[in-house]
Amino acid sequence: MRAARLYQFNQPLKIEEVPDPIITNPTDVIVKIGGAGVCHTDLHLIQGMWDHIVSTALPYTIGHENAGWVHQVGSGVTTVKVGDPVIVHPVASCGYCLSCRSGEDMHCPELKFPGLTVDGGYAEYLKTSDRALIPLPKGVLPENVAPFADAGITAYRAVRKAAPLAKPGTKALMIGMGGLGHIGLQVMRELGNADIITLDIDKDRLNMSLDLGATHAVEANDGAISQVRSLTNEVGADIIIDFVGTDQTHNDSLQMLRKGGHYFVVGYGGTVTVPSIDIINNEFSIIGSLVGNYNELYELMELHARGKVKLHSSKYSLDEANDVLKMLEEGKINGRAVLVP
Ligand SMILES: [Zn+2]
Ligand SMILES: [Zn+2]
Structure with a gap:
């Protein structure tokens, strides 16, 4: 698949062919990306501002505002099926720790954060866990809501x-x-x-x-x-x-x-x-205030489906990732930019 990857801080992403992600755990889900939001945090990641917090080995694929369709599921996945449109909560949390049990996925000590700590959604496919997925309300398209996954x-x-x-x-x-x-x-x-x-x-x-x-x-x-x-x-x-x-x-x-x-x-x-x-x-x-939990993303999608919260967005191809990041840095994006692979 194609992916936009960070090889070196303060350098453009390299857009290249990489192996597709594969299922390794029963709760893994591969999502076919319908849209990936372009965020100031992506600029900060490229600048190395997060390095002392997440220290992710380079290169990796950035992109943490993702929505798409379920492409492949692990043997233990029962909550979604292949073809379902979904928005991806930004972290794949464990589900068992006290933070997860109180609903605060962002505080999970075991969390994986695609786009920050593991490969993210500036790509054709993304691996996450079933716990992170919210099926989209009827009539809502992934490319129109991806930025809700983090910015929202x-x-x-x-x-x-x-x-x-x-x-x-x-x-x-x-x-x-x-x-x-x-x-x-x-x-x-x-x-x-x-x-x-x-x-x-x-x-x-x-x-x-x-x-x-x-x-x-x-x-x-x-x-x-x-x-x-x-x-x-x-x-x-x-x-x-x-x-x-x-x-x-x-x-x-x-x-x-x-x-x-x-x-x-x-x-x-x-x-x-x-x-x-x-x-x-x-x-x-x-x-x-740090990102948000699963229920908050669910509530926001409900508000959006009722027409109460609209997203101003513009769409670009994955190959334009570096140009879009530059426009964001220069303050030339109104609303949100979304990469559609
Ligand atoms: Zn973001
Ligand atoms: Zn946890």
């Missing part, structure tokens, strides 16, 4: 944590209206009751956010902090969800957060620096 649940989990705080009359600021942000905004609109303020550097993305339910859209420039403060009666936002995660968005967020406010960090790469006296005096809560 990551946004969903953060907003689902924030939604009980988003009471009528509260203000929620959402920073970054790219792949994750535009999904998170729709989820906030569906699950919460806050007035939603969006912040982005790009006017098109801000206009899209108004179409998707934002109350106000603020352009990220020198006047942004005072504009957000004025939209929040000078007290700051009750909730901030930061889908960008740079030093600048971290610093700015802490200046736009209300006393007693909750700051959800979803995007990453920067460093949150805050004097402890400010945390105490303002009773700030700073909350991390």
Whole structure:
């Protein structure tokens, strides 16, 4: 099969012919890829930012936002059959540890993470386990939903944590209206009751956010902090969800957060620096959010099937992987790019 593989950090992926994955465990499933989302995490993997965490031996195939059709199943698989359209939860977890039993697949110490720790979905076929698969609701095509597998649940989990705080009359600021942000905004609109303020550097993305339910859209420039403060009666936002995660968005967020406010960090790469006296005096809560669990992906697919959460995506061939990654790095992708092998 064809696959786009990472041979060396900070170098283009090599698109080449490799052996098809094979079933080795009774619970293994081979998925024929219908679409693989292109994510900022893929850029970070290529930059080597994850190397000290996952230390995966090179070369390997990246791509962790996958959907497709069941192609082959192990002898113990009973929950899906060949030909079923599925979205792939990003990790193949053990099912037996305390984390798995409490539903938190991402915390499983035995997890395999295709695209990060083993071969992923920038390829024609992907190996995962039966536990990771969610059959797609009727009428939903794999290539149209692949980015929900990571961008989608990551946004969903953060907003689902924030939604009980988003009471009528509260203000929620959402920073970054790219792949994750535009999904998170729709989820906030569906699950919460806050007035939603969006912040982005790009006017098109801000206009899209108004179409998707934002109350106000603020352009990220020198006047942004005072504009957000004025939209929040000078007290700051009750909730901030930061889908960008740079030093600048971290610093700015802490200046736009209300006393007693909750700051959800979803995007990453920067460093949150805050004097402890400010945390105490303002009773700030700073909350991390990592991908999401199986049930959260299931819930998101149900919302999508009902037309409540739409995905803006554009499709490219697998051979265009390096060009698409470059466009993503340059901020030229609106919504999400999907590779269709
Ligand atoms: Zn991703
Ligand atoms: Zn486990």
